[in-house]
Amino acid sequence: MAARWLRLDVGRLFAVGAELGSGRRAYSTSQAFAEVLRLPSKQLTKLVFPLQELERHFVPGSRPDLHLKIFDPSLDDIARAESVFTASSRNRIEYLSSAVRLDHAPDLRRPEVCFIGRSNVGKSSLIKALFSLAPEVEVRVSKKPGHTKKMNFFKVGKYFTLVDMPGYGYRAPEDFVDMVETYLKERKNLMRTFLLVDSVVGIQKTDNIAIEMCEEFALPYVMVLTKIDKSSKGHLLKQVLQIQKFVDTKTQGCFPQLFPVSAVTYSGIHLLKCFIANITGNLKTNGFQFS
Numbered sequence: 001m002a003a004r005w006l007r008l009d010v011g012r013l014f015a016v017g018a019e020l021g022s023g024r025r026a027y028s029t030s031q032a033f034a035e036v037l038r039l040p041s042k043q044l045t046k047l048v049f050p051l052q053e054l055e056r057h058f059v060p061g062s063r064p065d066l067h068l069k070i071f072d073p074s075l076d077d078i079a080r081a082e083s084v085f086t087a088s089s090r091n092r093i094e095y096l097s098s099a100v101r102l103d104h105a106p107d108l109r110r111p112e113v114c115f116i117g118r119s120n121v122g123k124s125s126l127i128k129a130l131f132s133l134a135p136e137v138e139v140r141v142s143k144k145p146g147h148t149k150k151m152n153f154f155k156v157g158k159y160f161t162l163v164d165m166p167g168y169g170y171r172a173p174e175d176f177v178d179m180v181e182t183y184l185k186e187r188k189n190l191m192r193t194f195l196l197v198d199s200v201v202g203i204q205k206t207d208n209i210a211i212e213m214c215e216e217f218a219l220p221y222v223m224v225l226t227k228i229d230k231s232s233k234g235h236l237l238k239q240v241l242q243i244q245k246f247v248d249t250k251t252q253g254c255f256p257q258l259f260p261v262s263a264v265t266y267s268g269i270h271l272l273k274c275f276i277a278n279i280t281g282n283l284k285t286n287g288f289q290f291s
């Protein structure tokens with residue numbers, strides 16, 4: 001496996017940037033990712049494919065059924081996805097507007113993805129990490145209790161819209177469920193919902209509200225495990241296996257592969273960007289079919 005990564009031709013990656021045709025910014029995207037590629041293979045795996053890195057810790061012959069390879073892009077694919085998330089004059093990545101009700105939401109034709117999770121799960125930090133190549137984007141955070149929480153819409157060039165949904169939990173406004181429920185149920189161009197779960201504590205009662213909503217509306221959704229830098233390997237592995245078992249046995253609409261991430265070390269962020277680029281129809285990773 002490591003050998004395949006080591007064989008990757010960095011020169012080819014620079015060519016990918018040029019092919020993408022957005023001039024200097026595309027080149028610098030590839031340059032940034034080329035730095036990732038210069039990492040020793042163990043560190044590269046940990047950063048780009050955190051699930052595979054956990055695989056090393058399984059007792060040989062007893063490998064639990066983690067769905068590691070359903071979405072298995074090449075590093076070239078991941079480099080291409082970086083360009084989607086890189087702001088430039090040709091690829092404007094910006095905050096568009098906020099809404100408290102679906103009928104106040106911007107009427108956009110582009111594919112949309114949304115991020116939901118309970119307060120403090122690390123949603124703003126994750127969205128900031130996804131937009132790290134668009135440093136001018138301001139991810140608005142409203143944490144004051146009682147402060148109205150809104151859906152925030154971000155335009156990612158001509159590619160897609162990313163929606164930051166208000167965090168849920170005991171301080172969520174009473175109309176929260178109505179707002180989120182209506183959006184999830186009725187938003188026509190919603191391609192996928194990313195449901196964030198804190199990997200340190202696993203699935204909590206409040207997370208079940210969102211899981212049940214996604215299941216009830218038969219939405220395709222993906223579980224993203226946040227803050228993976230905070231746990232020991234052993235604890236993280238235990239949580240990942242528990243959550244995987246939950247996804248396999250208790251859900252219908254959840255994508256079988258988990259996406260562990262850290263907004264601090266950026267582990268898993270590149271892979272998640274590549275998945276989003278595929279889901280929104282802006283990239284085609286060989287062998288990956290999505291409905």
Ligand code: GDP
Nearest residue numbers: 119120121122123124125167227230262263264
């Ligand atoms: P939100 O309420 O879901 O938007 O959560 P925030 O993004 O504001 O994060 C809540 C807290 O968790 C903050 O103190 C963050 O610094 C911290 N946090 C978020 N993501 C990570 C992460 O990946 N690793 C670590 N160690 N801390 C994180």
